[in-house]
Each structure stands twice: as C-alpha cells, then as structure tokens.
Amino acid sequence: MRRTLISLGGTLLVAATALAAGALVGVSAGAASAGATTMSGTLVGEGGSYLQPVTSKLLHDDGINLLPDFGAYTNTDLDQGIADFVGSAPDQFAADYVVSERALTAAEASTAQANGRSFAYVPFAAAPVAVVNLVPTASFGTQTIQPSDFCPHVQLSLTDLATLYGFDSANPLVSWGDSRLQCSDSAPLEPLGPGLAGNLDPTMENYALMSLLDSTPSSKALFDAGLENRKSVTTDDTPSEHWPYGGGIPGGDEVLIGKLIGINDRTNAPSSLAAFWQLGTTFPVSSVWTGAPLGTPWNLPTAAIQNAQGSYVAPSTGAASADEADASLASTTDPSTNNLVTFNPSATDATAYNSYLMEESYLVVPLNGLPADKATALAQFIRFVLGPTGQADVSSFGAAPATQAMVAAGLKIAQAVDEEAAASTAAATAASTTTTTSTTASTTATTAATSTTTTVGSAAVGSNGGSSSGSSSAGGSSSSSGLAFTGSDPLPLLGVGAAFVVIGELSRRRLRRRGARS
Helix, strand or coil: CCCCEECCCCCHHHHHHHHHHHHHHCCCCCCCCCCCCCCCCCCEEEECCCHHHHHHHHHHHHHHHHCCCEEEEEEEEHHHHHHHHHHHHHHCCCCEEEECCCCCHHHHHHHHCCCCCCHHHHEEEEEEEEEEEEEEEECCCCCCCCCCEEEECCEEHHHHHHHHHHCCCCCCCCCCCCCCEECCCCCCECCCCECCCCCCCHHHHHHEEEHHHHHHHHHHHHHHHHHHHCCCCCCCCCCCCCEEEECCEEECHHHHHHHCCCCCCCCCCCCEHHCCCCEEEEEEEEEHHHHCCCCCCCCCCCCCCEEECCCEEECCHHHHHHHCCCCCCCCCCCCCCCCCCEECCCCCCCCCCHHHHHEEEEEEECCCCCCHHHHHHHHHHHHHHHHHHHHHHHHCCCCCCCCHHHHHHHHHHHHHHHHHHHHHHHHHHHHHHHHHHHHHHHHHHHHHHHHCCCEEEEEEEECCEEEECCCCCHHHHHCCCCCCCCCCHHHHHHHHHHHHHHHHHHHHHHHHHHHCCC
C-alpha cells in the first residue's frame, strides 16, 4: 500500500529535480552534504497516517499556489516524522514541517532547540477516533456482504468498551450477540466472537482509546484484567501511542483497513465476499478513514460512544465540531507550548463526541532556518489550510474545522513564517554581497599581480608595452607559470551528478524506512 503522498505534479518530481540540477551546481564545497537537509524546491512534510487523506487533499488543492516549489507529505509514522523534524544534528533536518496529533515531548523540543530549530503549532483540524465494528446484523447472508448488512452504530458505554477491550472475569463478553450490546437501529447482532485489531505504528488513536479506558477506576480495572488475561504485548495500562495487544498491523491506517476488509487494489473498493472481511473485529482508527478517504466509498460501521452528557454519539463533522467548541486553546508566550488544544467533556452537550476520543491535528512549523522559497511556500500553505477552501476540505472528511480563535492564532504563525522568509532573503543577500566583494577584491589583486609581466614568445613585455631586458627564456619557452585552459565547462556535468545524488538519497531513505517497517 502507499506510504508516500506527493501532490501537484508528483509524477514530475524526478524530472523537476533533473531540471533543477543547474541550481544545484552552484552549491559551494562547504555546503551541507547530500541528505543533510531536505530537497531543494520541495516543501517536505512528514507524520503519521491519522490525517493523511486530508493532508493529501490540502496539498493537491493548494498545489499551484506553492509553485515554484512542490508540496509533499510522507507517512513515516508520527514518531519518525517528529524525529526528522527536530533533527539529527545542528542544522540537519529531514522534514520541513510535521502534521502531528500531539505536542512534542520535552526531550524532542530540547533536541530541536539544540539543533538550532525553533517551532510553533498551527491547529487546523479536529478528527474523532472512531471505534469501527465489523459486525453485521443477524439477517446477513454468509457468502456476500454489503454496507446494508452491518449495524450502522453499535451503542457502547464506557463499561461496554472496557468489557470489550478488557476482560470481565465474572461475566466475560464472548459474542456480539450479548444482550449488553445494542445496535442503534435495534437490529439483533450476528453472534460473532469479538476480535481486537489495531494500528501497530505509533499513533494517537491508540493513546486516545487507552486514555478513555483509564478514565474511571472501574473501566481501568477491566482494562487491566484484559492486559493480564488476553494476548497482550504489555501489562502497562499507561496511555501510549503503541497498540497494547497482539493483532497489530504495521504500515498505517490504510494498510490496517485494507487487511481487514479486503480492499481491491484495482478498484480501491472493499470486497463483496464475506470471506475477505475479518467480521467481528473492532479497532480504533481516525474517523477520516471511515467514509471515502481515497475517493471510493468504504462506509465503515462505527460505534456510537456514550459522551459525558449520557448520549450515544457517532463520529461526524457535527459531533466533532460540538466537542471542539468546548475545547480550550493555550495562549502562552512560548511558541513551543502556545496554541495547544485541550478537549473538555461537557455534561450538558448531547451532540458532542466523547472528548477522550478527540484529537487535534497541528501543522508543526519551524520559525527559523528555512530557505526563503520554502518559508514563503509554508506561510502560504498555512493560510490556505486555514482559509475557506482548506477548511471545507477538512470538513469533507468528517473532521471539524478550526474555530475562529484557532484560525486567528494560526494566521499569526503564518506571519512569523513570512518573517522567516524575509530573514532568509536578507541573509542570502548579505552573503552574496560579501562573496561578490571578496571575489572582486581577489580578482583585482590577481589581475594586478599577473598583468605586470606577460610573456609573448621569448620576450617579456611589461605592463607598459616595453621590453624587459634579461627576461628572455632559453629556447623561446614561456616564463608564465600558468597553463592554458583547454577543457570544456564542467558545470553541466556537476549538475547532472548533483541530481543523481539527490534522487539516490531519496531512494535510499525510502528503502531504509520500508525495510524498518517490514
């Protein structure tokens, strides 16, 4: 399955790299080595799969406005994307921005600072963590499966979730036909055994579900019992990005879903044969993957989770927006903590999704160090994402758009990135002026030194055109120590070589990450 999404002429990227070789030729010998920084002319983004379909759509729709740069996003997984953003050494960064559902840890922020990168958060979308239940109603046939065969929304209270994902030794839940579980349309459920699956990549989907299961003493006790009695990889119930049970599938949400519902590689549609579905399986996933994330309808059945008010609410744009309206937005003088969003349960809002299962996605952007073209493109991208078209894209995937306060805060960050572009331009101009001045002075001195005496044949002629006695060379050879230049201009050849270095490094990185996941 695809791990990399590149928008706006992604198929032309390699060709564009080759055409840009002329610009690469001019890099001085003292510049950063290949792979030390991101590709010139491409705004390189990384992160996990949580909001991957939305990010791809945003880059595609904004693509022409990013020219002459390209916009790119790679699902490396969340932790690796942040690691590439904070850098491996001073001024050595493998990502220009990150799409993240969490704040950087203190250690990650310290690493970024040590490597010379300051950063800020731009909140732009709130997407629910859906609990998908591949549970048909009791009337479905055993050979084929259609969307109408599923319970649209199994109603799950916190106790139901804890019994499902944990273990009740006194009354274990062994079938979806258990009387404790109800479908939203009251249809009886097929009595299949529940199976647990999850995204093996580090993701806040896992963290959110574990946080909810830990939220009360009774649900925590059931969850602990599950970790003790089920096939689990840990007995630690501390909320984590890592899936705690067996059955985890690496590669991100698209790969996870593809293996559970038999996605056809040619049509991108789920199989209609029941044998290709892992029926009875439940798993947490970003809600943006449950509708038509890649253009073809999947319409995965999601649970209606009981919220703080007591109502059962399924994930949707409206439910996410209602919960986001009760969220708080941090306002600090420190960019590394400013603009962080906290979701707060509401005991009076019957329409809000369960706040424990809400995640805000941020553009995490650098405030210094980007080349002027990338900083300009990134500032423009922030404005597009927060504008009407970008926010409509967010809503079309079932996520909540940013609140007015979040938009205002994000536009301030866009202005700061514009200032970063101006600073980079000024620094480049100053460096160019210094280089030109130094080169001119050096050339003048060299000309003065070499024009004093020029050999013509066997007689040395002074700068005033007169002969200089005693300067003739035996045999008529020249007294000049220089050699005539007889080769062609080497710069085009260097440009081709530089292009191959860039393309080779991209291939090396991609193979390295694929190898690490396999």
